[in-house]
Amino acid sequence: MLRLLLPTLLFANLLMAQGTAEYPDDYLSPAFHAGRRAAFREKMPQRSVAMFFASPQKVRNNDVNYIYAPSKNLYYLTGLEEPNALLLLFKQSVTLLGKTGTEFIFVQPRNPQREMWTGKILGPTGVMQKYQMENVFTTDQFSGRLLDFAQLDTIITSFRTEQILFKYPGRGDLLANMAASLDSALLQAGKIPMPSPATAILHQLRGIKQPEEIALMEKVINMSVEGHNRVIRTIRPGMHEYDAQALMEYEFKSRGSEYVGYPSINGSGANSCILHYETNQRTLQDGDLLLNDCGAEYHGYSADVTRTIPVNGKFSPEQKIIYELVLAAQDAAFALCKPGNQFSDPHNAALKVITAGLKDLGIIQSDNQARIYFPHGTSHHLGLDVHDMGSRSTLQPGMIFTVEPGIYIPPNSNCDKKWWSIGVRIEDDLLITSEGYRNLSAGAPRTVEEIEKMAKSAGKKKKAL
Ligand code: GLY
Ligand code: MN
Ligand code: MN
Secondary structure, rough: OOOHHHHHHHHHHHHHHHHHOOOOOOOHHHHHHHHHHHEEEEEEEEOOEEEEEEEOOOEEEEEEEEEOOOOHHHHHHHOEEEEEEEEEEEEEEEEEOOOOEEEEEEEEEEEOHHHHOOOOHHHHHHHHHHHHOOOOHHHHHHOOHHHHHHHEEEEEEEHHHHHHHHOOOOOOOHHHHHHHHHHHHHHHOOOOOEEEHHHHHHHHOOOOOHHHHHHHHHHHHHHHHHHHHHHHHHHOOOEEEEHHHHHHHHHHHHOOOOEEEOEEEEHHHHHOOOOOOOOOOOEOOOOOOEEEEEEEEEEEEOOOOOEEEEEEOOHHHHHHHHHHHHHHHHHHOOOOOOOOEEEEHOOOOOOOHHHHHHHHOOOOHHHEEEHHHOOOOOOOOOOOOOOOOOOOOOOOOOOOOEEEEEEEEOOOOOOOOHOOOEEEEOOOEEOOOOOEEEEEEOOOOOOOHHHHHHHOOOOOOOOOO
């Protein structure tokens, strides 16, 4: 009896552990999006309307499109991931097409023939059900003349509106038709749309992450940490930059990540000094550093993590010196990540450490030369966009941003050639809390000792293949 029962129990456990849901069930909830729309409306000026477009699909080549990336402002406010849509938010209630309210959305109509090729289009009924929105229409029902401009003092456009109008004029597609109709109605009414109020409000809202967003950020950052750790354990001379990319992205994908947050950067040797290197074709040589700047994307949210590792598992003396200087800069920046400090404080601290260190090493002679080798900023907000919206003034709980100092010394730099081809960036994703910060990417090793230990722990000597 027990012999029969035991496997049954084990099997049931396994099913429970793996989950039986057909699709992920951890998307942002309709209540989250409704809350974000309410917060946005709260900050709108009196007698205003705000309009958010979902951009159309873009052609990659011939009849192949790029993978569609939902327009992030519209996604934040509704959850909608389809192209060709327009959301109208009114400060005061209005009546449009027989419906009274403050929120109206126009979406692409269903099209059974197209759906057979490229999948389900939600249509108004689907959008009502999935996102629990009430006033949902199709794009062909929209006309700029629906808006009573006499009642509106401020017309707010999402910051991409102008680009839509100029980029897709007269293409005859759903979005261009809506944009053109809106444009001519605005012209007739003598109203000029303004992007800046929407941008200012969205910086405030998107820059402070809600608990549901923090939960997704933790997931996507953990996926990314697993990718980095896999690369640290596996990579060795004779493999290629693209092997690092493949190992990394396998770990992302196999955890449910839909895309990468940005093209993976896997630069070895001199390529480690190219800030946004994406070619990833070189064969890894014994003695190289390999800079991996890679982050997964999950349900629209992106991680952004960099680890720089020795391909053979052990830093050379020069690599170790530069690495530990970047690490000290990052630690100095971390120390200033707390509420009340300025967004620029961590960067200034990192720059100070790197400047003093490069001078001590004789790599630079004067302070203003530091930017030759550390030419970028230390922090940017992180969330729905890898370079996310958010205030760059005072740090507040709920902000998530990167801390990513670096030193890059390309070949033929004006210093001793023993430093050439050393490019180091260390990038972590921090959540500001009421007490200070939590490093969400701390699961990937940061110190020389931790990295060398993880590289060794795979049990293989890092010999050339
Ligand atoms: N991965 C791009 C950046 O670090 O900003
Ligand atoms: Mn970054
Ligand atoms: Mn990065």
